[in-house]
Amino acid sequence: MRAAPPAIDVAVAVAGVAALTAFVWLFLAAENVWLVVALITVGAAAGSLVQRGRGNARYGRALAAYPRLGAALGMLAVLALAIAFRDQPYPLLMICTVLLFIVACFGLTIQTGYCGIVNFAGAAFFGTGAYTAAAFAAIHGMPHLVLIVAGGLIAALVGSLLILPVLRTRGYYAALITIAFGILFSTFLEVNNALGGPQGLKLPGIDLFGWHFNRDVAIGGFRLSFYVNYLLLCLVLTLLAYAFVRRVERSWIGLAFDAVRLDETAAATFGIGIARWKIAAFTFGNFLCGIAGAIYAMMQGFIAPNNFTFGDSLILVSILILGGLGNPLGVIPAAAIIIMIPQKLQFIQEYRFLLYGVLVILILLFRPEGLLPRSVRDYFPARRG
């Protein structure tokens, strides 16, 4: 057994997450543009200081000793934010959006990060889930849990058709196929009147077993925005998805994915079925994208083709690159940064793709492995002798 790390590591980890939560709270609560800009600057400086001071090494050690600590702290952080913003729909909606994008990016992590299938159509699979939910919601009496699961399943099914040409190609060409599909998807939606055309479709709010998500919650004297319901659902989904991607990585399947990504020839020589694992990775990933898309659609109450364009797929890929390809933990801060900053700085909304472009170039230049680079596989952290 590895010696238990000093309590100071755990204390630093807890303090770090608390500080981060407070920072996000300040950021979301900030009304003044200059305050937002100042916070971004301070955040970036603090981040690089933590990096230099090996603060995240302590965090890593604490996490290695108590594998569930990270998830528990993350959950508490989101709950704390939910309480802080209990009656403000806008920040709650933004946190939910971030969580759903995190889930979609977990899907892309399996595909691109683990198995090496570069997917530039993430938004199309997210959109497939969204439109599936919208189409099924029109059927009277369809339980909403079925809608959400169907969103994932149909996205996985559409993906299993797209994987056929992807399997016949490698590298750049496979990426080009996904780009083509992403563009086809939004174009198809625009011209297809059955699915609302460019005007899009309306959806009902989620209703799970009599729990109406679109009603404000009253607990005692407190009145909570109905988005708290969505936040809880998104949080549960994120935790489940995180457990899934982590367990997949820390298993023989994760190893097979890595072997396929790193050297198909060697993998085949040792009996690893390349096509089989690529199909598996693509299916798992698209399922997660589809589920996130279905919940997103019902939370927004309205979807249109321009929510799921090639540009949105690029946003998902830039989250992956910013976070550190193949590390699901990195996706979390990266999604928060990429989604929250343009939302808070409305004046750059029109230039947000410019911002993403600059961000990706900066990352590739100065930190090519992302904010939190992937480390080597540890199947059962803290338990290895």
Added chain:
Amino acid sequence: MSATLLTCRGLTMTFGGLTALDGLDLTVMRGEILGLIGPNGSGKTTFFNVTTGLYQPSAGTIEFGGSDITRLAPQRICRAGIARTFQRSRLCLPLTVFDNIMIGNYLRTDHGLAFNVLRRQALRRQLEACVERARALATTFSAGLGTRLFDAAGTLDMIDRRRVEICRALVNEPRLLLLDEPSAGMTHGETRELMDDLLQVRGRSTALTIVIIEHEMRVIERVTERCVVLNYGRKIAEGAFREVARDARVQEAYLGQAQTA
């Protein structure tokens, strides 16, 4: 049980206008160490690639352990019991030594999603057994390597990387091991060490048959019982190393035609 393990008949491999293997007939006997030598471009590596299913031969047949494996996919050939190393290292450098070795153990760890994601305790027991296996195997090659199972393969030096590649090929206990120039890029001392380790491994399991491609003739002389010499994709000589080394055709292939006065 017949004495032959692998038999190729009329094996031909052409790439466009280039004939890399030209009607090769070759037999590997059960339990032997066969040296495969010949000048650059004589078809040695192509023979390995065809045998392991990476290339589909243009003509001819390959029989392994009594069944026809011609044109089978690499995965099926692996399942039949053939493992190999590569001339240029094909280790996955970002992965740990343990992970690399376990890629070779894939056929025994190929379980479904439910086992891997939900039955974590069963996975852990299997994993611990695998760690012991990998450690034992790595330790036979080098005590140091056995302690570095969880370091990234990219942090190892050349000889340890080659050792890991051999461990990866051995872990699933193949019947036939194909070694493609194990001494490439190593010093004489390192090569000697590696060959000692290999002979030691084989000493323990006589079921293992080895075919070794090598340019280092000292290695061939020391470890092989029999040699096959290729030139332009054909077998030009066969026999004990000392015999084939004296063969006029072999000398001609390596050194060029002798001047005739």
